[in-house]
Amino acid sequence: DTGVSQDPRHKITKRGQNVTFRCDPISEHNRLYWYRQTLGQGPEFLTYFQNEAQLEKSRLLSDRFSAERPKGSFSTLEIQRTEQGDSAMYLCASRPRTSGPRGEQFFGPGTRLTVL
Amino acid sequence: AQTVTQSQPEMSVQEAETVTLSCTYDTSESDYYLFWYKQPPSRQMILVIRQEAYKQQNATENRFSVNFQKAAKSFSLKISDSQLGDAAMYFCAYRSANTGNQFYFGTGTSLTVIP
Numbered sequence: 731d732t733g734v735s736q737d738p739r740h741k742i743t744k745r746g747q748n749v750t751f752r753c754d755p756i757s758e759h760n761r762l763y764w765y766r767q768t769l770g771q772g773p774e775f776l777t778y779f780q781n782e783a784q785l786e787k788s789r790l791l792s793d794r795f796s797a798e799r800p801k802g803s804f805s806t807l808e809i810q811r812t813e814q815g816d817s818a819m820y821l822c823a824s825r826p827r828t829s830g831p832r833g834e835q836f837f838g839p840g841t842r843l844t845v846l
Numbered sequence: 847a848q849t850v851t852q853s854q855p856e857m858s859v860q861e862a863e864t865v866t867l868s869c870t871y872d873t874s875e876s877d878y879y880l881f882w883y884k885q886p887p888s889r890q891m892i893l894v895i896r897q898e899a900y901k902q903q904n905a906t907e908n909r910f911s912v913n914f915q916k917a918a919k920s921f922s923l924k925i926s927d928s929q930l931g932d933a934a935m936y937f938c939a940y941r942s943a944n945t946g947n948q949f950y951f952g953t954g955t956s957l958t959v960i961p
Binding site: 733734761763770771772773774775778780785786788821823831832834835837838839840 | 850852855879881883889890891892893896898937939941942943944946947948949950951952953954
């Protein structure tokens with residue numbers, strides 16, 4: 731399967747703990763997005779990478795959230811000092827280098843975070 | 847920021863019938879792209895259909911078509927000959943052609959297909 735993969739698929743943690751999620755985009759896709767999706771809502775944009783550069787960050791991304799894409803391939807999203815309000819599905823999506831503005835995003839299966 | 851509104855949290859359709867899902871958006875831009883994505887239960891989100899704002903002709907993909915009304919800022923999805931596999935959450939999304947890389951999503955419509 732050469733689609734976008736995310737790990738882990740599910741994460742249960744206690745409030746105050748740190749968690750890290752990984753996203754592996756489709757090979758050759760240089761654009762990578764992170765979204766958060768809560769129950770009954772659509773995906774909310776968190777951050778965008780082009781290659782290794784983090785070009786856009788949402789105001790939703792508090793200072794407890796940090797994302798990296800060190801070599802322009804896989805990306806990690808870390809949440810420090812988790813809160814119950816962080817419970818959500820975290821989605822990763824990628825787009826190829828050759829796609830213009832009309833290009834679609836290819837989504838991963840998501841990581842479901844539950845903070846107890 | 848652009849906003850996308852889907853006013854129908856839930857819809858149902860009889861198998862083989864036609865259903866229309868509505869979407870409206872708010873923008874001051876003239877050049878943008880609109881998308882419908884499908885999210886089946888416990889599965890990945892996939893693109894259903896897209897529309898360029900500069901095109902007057904409505905996009906069509908097999909049983910899926912859109913009714914794009916630029917002046918009204920409306921972008922509805924019509925599913926013809928509905929199939930059981932069409933049951934999913936459907937999200938409408940907006941992307942500017944010129945400013946930023948963000949996609950803005952609506953809150954989704956849950957479609958049930960009744961056999």
